Amino acid sequence: MTEQLGAVLDNPVPAITLAEAEALARDAFGLAGTVRPLTAERDRNFLLTTGDGRDYAMRVINAAEDPAVSDFQSRALMHAAAADPALPVPRLHPPLAGSSPEAVWQPADGGAPCRVRVLDYLPGRPLYQTAPDRAQRTAIGQCLARLDAALAGFRHPAESHVLLWDIQRALQLRGAAAQLPDPEDRGLALGVLDRFERHALPGLGDLRPQVIHNDFNPHNILADAVDDRRITGIIDFGDMVRAPLVQDLATAAAYSLAPEGHPLEGPAQLIAAFDAACPLWEEELEVLADLIATRCAVSVVISGWRALRQPENADYILRNYPRSLSGLRRMGALPRQDAQTYLREALGR
Structure with missing residues (x-):
């Protein structure tokens, strides 16, 4: 896995000037205007x-x-927008020429060509800038259920591509987890991966599979400028993959772990809203807490490893790190049976 991590980092983001970007937008998409850079990890x-x-x-x-x-x-993205026109996902604007949803840009220096995608820029504030509460978590769970319903029938030849952030492949991170600098955090991460291998992995293949967003975190969900409880946007579909449906819910829930009180208080509110719209199978509920903990471990391991390799981009890479590390520490210390009992009682099961 460290080889795969290195392969990603050894391919830098595309080098494109503002003038080149403006010319690209005008010539390929017919959109004349001015551009300014936004943050990103792998792209520009x-x-x-x-x-x-x-x-x-x-x-x-x-x-x-x-x-x-x-x-x-x-x-x-095109499929989700067509399946649920009221879903707050960005609409894609295809290039002027060809049938592809993306254009191709050839760098002037002769570098490798890059694909280019243009979407609506959605209004709103990222949820990490808002004050989370039960109402907001309920809205997140409802919105995720709608998105998953919109994506349920979508298929694509590349849907099962290899992805570092795919919980199904979490065991490949053991080598990187063993390099975490703090001994206690290292032990927790490895323990969570052991729990995933023992309790969750054997039955994943029997759960409902579909294409999922796979990164429903507070940086990728937008709230209304005034009302923190109204979701106005879902962005960054770059980690999509075909996986068990419950993996999408576990990923979202991992970013709602409570820093005080019972760690699953926040996730349970989100999960209850999702369950009301898309009832969970018993087999999915059985492994949900394991997958939440595993997502925390995956986030800590990958983000920490990448930040060490890319110090110039560490602030962006580590944007969710404190939340994930807190989640790992709290879920890693929570007995598995206690976690399952809490979620079942929260859902009235």
Whole structure:
């Protein structure tokens, strides 16, 4: 797994100037305006504002990204928007030429060509800037259930691509987990991975599979400018993969772990809203707490490892690290049976 991590980091984000980005938007998409850079980990993102005041997000995708995977992400967005027109996902704007949902940009220096995607720039504030409460967590659970329902029938040849953030592959992170600097955190991460191997992994193949967002975290969900409880946007579909449906819920729940009180108080509120719209199977509920803990471990291991390798981008890479580390410490110390009992009682099971 460290080889896979290194392979990702050895492919830098595309080098493109603001002038080149503006020319690309104009020539490939017919959108004349000005651009300014946005943060990203693997790609180069821009906010494009056209002369009529409309905003778009333009992503110049890392050349190392498999074109089939990029096409998978774009077409999944198109499918979700068509399946549920009221769902707050960005609408994709295809290029002027060809049938592909993306354009191709060839760097002037002769570097590898990059695919380019243009989406609506959605209004709102990222949830990490808001004050979370039960009502907001309920809205998150409801919104995730709607998104998963919209994606349920979508299929694509690249849907099962290898992804570092795929919980199904968490055991491949054992080597990187063993390198965590703090002995207690290292022990917790390895213990969580052992629990995943023993209790969750054997039955994953029997659970409901579908294409999932796989990164429903507070940086990728937008709230209304005034009302923190109203979800206005779902962004960053770059970690999508075909996986058990419950993996999407576990990922979202991992970012609602309570820093005080019972660690599963916040996740249980989100899970109850999801369950009301999309009832969980008993087999899914059985492993849900294991998957929540595993997502925390995956986030801590990958983010920590990447930040050491990319110190210039550490602030962005570690944006969710404190939350995930707190979650790992709290879930790693929570007995498995206690976690299952708490969730079952919260759902009235």
